[in-house]
Amino acid sequence: MAILLTWRALIFLILLAGGGQASDNTVMCKLVKENQSERKVLSLLEPLTNQNFTGVTTSGEEYYTYVFQVCGDADGIKEAGVVQKSKTGKQVLVGNYSLTQAIGGSGWVMLIYNGGEKYDGHCSGEHRSAIVMISCNRTTAAGEFSVVLENRDRGLDCFYLFKMDSSAVCPVISSKLSTGSILLIVGFSCLAVYLIGGFLYQRVVVGAKGVEQFPNYAFWSEIGNLTADGCDFVCRSRGSRDEPPTYRGIATEPLEEPEERDDHLLPM
Missing domain, CATH: 2.70.130.10 (Mannose-6-phosphate receptor binding domain)
Structure with missing residues (x-):
């Protein structure tokens, strides 16, 4: 509601300035x-x-x-x-x-x-x-x-x-703004309208106080928590920090069996 009223005010000012x-x-x-x-x-x-x-x-x-x-x-x-x-x-x-x-x-x-x-x-x-x-x-x-x-x-x-x-x-100086610059200006302008209009709506209409005056505070705080959880999940390891057992390879040559001695069976 506040954003709609803000845009209507801007349109009115533009028409008023160009109407003469x-x-x-x-x-x-x-x-x-x-x-x-x-x-x-x-x-x-x-x-x-x-x-x-x-x-x-x-x-x-x-x-x-x-x-x-x-x-x-x-x-x-x-x-x-x-x-x-x-x-x-x-x-x-x-x-x-x-x-x-x-x-x-x-x-x-x-x-x-x-x-x-x-x-x-x-x-x-x-x-x-x-x-x-x-x-x-x-x-x-x-x-x-x-x-x-x-x-x-x-x-x-x-x-x-x-x-x-x-x-x-004097000749008119043509604008040298690039497409990216124009998009940034439009983006920041829309963001400013959103923040100012939402703040006024929350404070005047809803009667919010403190951080609750920030527009869509619950939505943005939830996004922050989810982002933090995702970063914690990706960047931190939850497994055991014990050193894994040493790996032993399999020999390629057959092991020699020890020689069986039967000297103890001979009569003395």
Whole structure:
């Protein structure tokens, strides 16, 4: 009875832990060309959603703050993935998450936001775009967001490059447990459930005290006695310890009979 209740409790906890449905905030990102592979890459960034990440850069007297958010409104601006703020407070849309590209590899994700505001006197007046390189780092959930460069000294395809580290993009480490190890873990788990559940049942329901609280105490004690008797029977000799009589072999040659003397029969 106690074991059955324990298993029911374990099943309930497992269902409770797995019953919640994970959020999917990355669906807010609209891909330039909808496809399953890029959606799969975006899903890796789910732990980083609903957070603003800030980086600062200076160049001479210029001072800019960049605000980044994964598939969310950066700095509160609608559909803004990356926003640039000058020291005067002016905001410039660098990348729009409604025009997203996502490229992933083993331990890294490149998130590209297109459709930013147009340049005034650079890059032929094209729209700005932001590239955020997110690399694997198992020691941090979300590392520092920093500016690498702004490539605007070319006629076309200018971009802002940012980087940050996160454990969210790290590849899953596959289990290296052998079959024997798994069986041992399962065996010890079942033994622990049996002992704990049986102990609680004997103590709470039956009201046993002392060693009687051990589950199936009579059965296990009888097995111990039978084992001891068997070992005693096999390993100890019950016969007499007197030295056996000496063995004498049978001679292979016939014994010579003693010569019969009849001298005493002659007359004196």
